[in-house]
Amino acid sequence: MKLGILVNTDRHLHDIVGLTRAAVSSGHEVTLFAMDEGTRLVEDPSYTDLCKLPGVAMSVCEHSAKGHHVRTVGLPKEIVCGSQYHHAVMVHGADRMIVL
Numbered sequence: 876m877k878l879g880i881l882v883n884t885d886r887h888l889h890d891i892v893g894l895t896r897a898a899v900s901s902g903h904e905v906t907l908f909a910m911d912e913g914t915r916l917v918e919d920p921s922y923t924d925l926c927k928l929p930g931v932a933m934s935v936c937e938h939s940a941k942g943h944h945v946r947t948v949g950l951p952k953e954i955v956c957g958s959q960y961h962h963a964v965m966v967h968g969a970d971r972m973i974v975l
Contacts, residue, residue, distance in 0.1 A: 879969030
């Protein structure tokens with residue numbers, strides 16, 4: 876199963892990390908897309924370290940990040956700084972979606 880997680884707030888880091896790790900440990904793929912206030916989480920290593928897990932793909936809306944004064948320079952190369960296109964790709968490819 877492919878799980879998509881839309882991260883549009885910065886209030887659920889613990890839940891995002893737990894859900895992602897649980898899904899991967901059960902053999903599922905996880906795609907995370909951060910936008911709006913959720914882009915603030917890219918400044919937290921416990922969020923960005925998720926990109927190193929096998930089966931995890933991550934992207935962040937660069938426009939939202941700029942709007943919330945979030946620094947994206949220096950992010951791990953596995954995290955794509957992109958656009959809402961990446962959100963659409965995640966939704967299209969996911970079997971299930973969670974919005975946090």
